[in-house]
Amino acid sequence: MSALTTLQISPARWLYLRLSRSPSLTTGAAIILIVLFMAIFAPWLAPYDPTLQETANRLMAPSQQHWLGTDAFGRDILSRLIYGARPTLLLVLFVVLLMAPVGITIGILAGYLGGFVERSLMRITDIVMSFPRLLLAFAFVAIMGPGLLNGALALALTSWPAYARQARAETAKLAKSDYLAAAEMVGIKGPRLLFGHVLPLVLPSAVIRLALDLSGIILAAAGLGFLGLGVRPPTAEWGSMVADGTQVIFDQWWIAATPGFAILITSFGFNLLADGLRDLMDPRND
Amino acid sequence: MTSAVSVEQLSISFPSAKTRFTAVSDVTFSVEEGQTFGLIGPSGCGKTTVLRAIAGLNTGWTGLIDIFGAKLEPGRKITGDTRRNIQMVFQDPYSSLHPRHRIAHILGEPLKVHGAEGIDAAVGIALDRVGLSPALAGRYPHQLSGGQRQRVAIARALLLKPKLLLLDEPTSALDVTVQAEILNLLNDLKASHRMTFILVSHDAGVIGHMCDRGVLMSHGRIARALDRAALSELTEDAVEAAAWDETPGYRGN
Numbered sequence: 001m002s003a004l005t006t007l008q009i010s011p012a013r014w015l016y017l018r019l020s021r022s023p024s025l026t027t028g029a030a031i032i033l034i035v036l037f038m039a040i041f042a043p044w045l046a047p048y049d050p051t052l053q054e055t056a057n058r059l060m061a062p063s064q065q066h067w068l069g070t071d072a073f074g075r076d077i078l079s080r081l082i083y084g085a086r087p088t089l090l091l092v093l094f095v096v097l098l099m100a101p102v103g104i105t106i107g108i109l110a111g112y113l114g115g116f117v118e119r120s121l122m123r124i125t126d127i128v129m130s131f132p133r134l135l136l137a138f139a140f141v142a143i144m145g146p147g148l149l150n151g152a153l154a155l156a157l158t159s160w161p162a163y164a165r166q167a168r169a170e171t172a173k174l175a176k177s178d179y180l181a182a183a184e185m186v187g188i189k190g191p192r193l194l195f196g197h198v199l200p201l202v203l204p205s206a207v208i209r210l211a212l213d214l215s216g217i218i219l220a221a222a223g224l225g226f227l228g229l230g231v232r233p234p235t236a237e238w239g240s241m242v243a244d245g246t247q248v249i250f251d252q253w254w255i256a257a258t259p260g261f262a263i264l265i266t267s268f269g270f271n272l273l274a275d276g277l278r279d280l281m282d283p284r285n286d
Numbered sequence: 287m288t289s290a291v292s293v294e295q296l297s298i299s300f301p302s303a304k305t306r307f308t309a310v311s312d313v314t315f316s317v318e319e320g321q322t323f324g325l326i327g328p329s330g331c332g333k334t335t336v337l338r339a340i341a342g343l344n345t346g347w348t349g350l351i352d353i354f355g356a357k358l359e360p361g362r363k364i365t366g367d368t369r370r371n372i373q374m375v376f377q378d379p380y381s382s383l384h385p386r387h388r389i390a391h392i393l394g395e396p397l398k399v400h401g402a403e404g405i406d407a408a409v410g411i412a413l414d415r416v417g418l419s420p421a422l423a424g425r426y427p428h429q430l431s432g433g434q435r436q437r438v439a440i441a442r443a444l445l446l447k448p449k450l451l452l453l454d455e456p457t458s459a460l461d462v463t464v465q466a467e468i469l470n471l472l473n474d475l476k477a478s479h480r481m482t483f484i485l486v487s488h489d490a491g492v493i494g495h496m497c498d499r500g501v502l503m504s505h506g507r508i509a510r511a512l513d514r515a516a517l518s519e520l521t522e523d524a525v526e527a528a529a530w531d532e533t534p535g536y537r538g539n
Contacts, residue, residue, distance in 0.1 A: 178382040181343050186396035200386040
């Protein structure tokens with residue numbers, strides 16, 4: 001008895017042990033938290049207004065007044081970088097909330113129910129999967145006008161099928177397993193079976209995929225911004241900042257490099273987080 | 287004694303690419319209340335398939351299955367009281383417990399679904415009944431040994447107070463020393479809970495220790511019925527021999 005009870009440790013200590021064992025999770029989580037902090041407290045952190053134009057000080061190199069220099073309109077790059085975290089994270093949040101749950105639910109239903117339900121859900125998935133993502137985003141923007149949400153919507157609408165596919169394959173494999181047979185025998189069925197028993201086994205791989213996809217989505221959003229189809233100027237956004245910087249890339253390289261670096265670091269953070277989360281979510285990993 | 291389970295002319299086939307593969311044909315037997323009935327045979331003879339049909343996990347059968355006066359219908363899931371009355375212990379305790387649920391959840395959820403109260407206490411009692419410490423409730427299945435897991439699986443099967451317990455080679459995945467413990471536990475529980483067992487096994491020792499009556503199966507059919515005396519004389523070779531009987535090309539080797 002005493003040997004069993006001493007295994008109980010406080011939640012804080014448990015978290016500390018887990019984090020110290022997985023450096024990638026700690027680093028990834030730290031990067032994402034810093035970016036999140038920047039986005040939330042942008043008005044207090046930014047030294048200048050991100051849209052304030054000082055044409056006298058345009059294309060300045062990093063200095064005491066402007067730590068990362070100024071762009072072609074004399075706007076402070078550091079301030080724009082800090083404000084630029086907002087659309088990026090908003091996009092990520094939008095996609096996470098909208099796309100992953102839809103994809104996973106469709107996949108679990110198709111995999112567990114099988115038959116006609118599976119065939120029809122998977123054909124819909126096939127159709128959506130065959131849409132080219134960036135072209136659909138262009139079409140959305142062309143119809144509804146440029147803007148962050150229109151671009152994000154297009155990205156979200158085209159990225160759920162991968163989750164549905166993955167969840168279906170895993171669920172179909174589980175449907176024949178003894179765990180589910182045992183659960184069925186004791187009278188567990190319906191949503192309780194699907195979301196209480198199937199979901200926990202499907203979720204880890206979906207979370208990893210999500211975190212990997214997020215870096216891709218940040219890049220896609222930056223791509224939309226770069227093409228001038230994302231956030232409308234003068235709002236700061238990392239992709240459009242890179243686009244602005246390319247005009248002067250040989251003389252003032254830091255203008256394109258700093259937002260590019262921000263994109264790189266954030267994508268990297270999500271990738272590390274994905275790697276670490278997998279370890280954390282598997283109880284067998286003690 | 288009344289008949290607890292009666293199975294008549296049970297045939298089960300699985301659809302395959304071209305033809306239907308018939309795994310079990312024309313199986314008829316009956317089990318009396320309070321007995322342990324053995325379904326014996328070499329691997330691949332269809333004994334587990336029969337058990338899964340009685341359990342309601344495979345509904346693609348024809349014939350007649352009657353359990354405590356309730357007729358099961360092919361193609362339909364078992365519901366209501368009959369569902370509670372039939373429980374099963376699976377062969378492999380490593381795959382029958384959900385790997386991401388704690389023991390307390392595994393044992394508590396069936397009670398919750400059936401609207402029971404005082405679940406924590408009931409889980410403690412259920413663990414105690416199978417000889418486990420209630421302190422194990424906070425653990426995950428992977429933190430238990432094979433024997434402990436099988437005890438948890440037995441505790442889960444007993445939670446709903448079934449009248450019929452189906453045992454699918456409950457000890458074949460376990461160490462020899464643990465096997466005896468589990469079998470004795472099952473015999474004790476049977477006496478105290480007034481249950482009827484149907485035991486599937488290919489192990490002559492297990493059959494001899496547990497069963498009152500049984501049938502020897504071979505190639506999806508009943509080869510012969512065995513009474514208590516025949517069961518205790520059953521040898522490993524006799525079970526194996528059933529596999530070779532009627533197999534073209536092997537006779538006379």
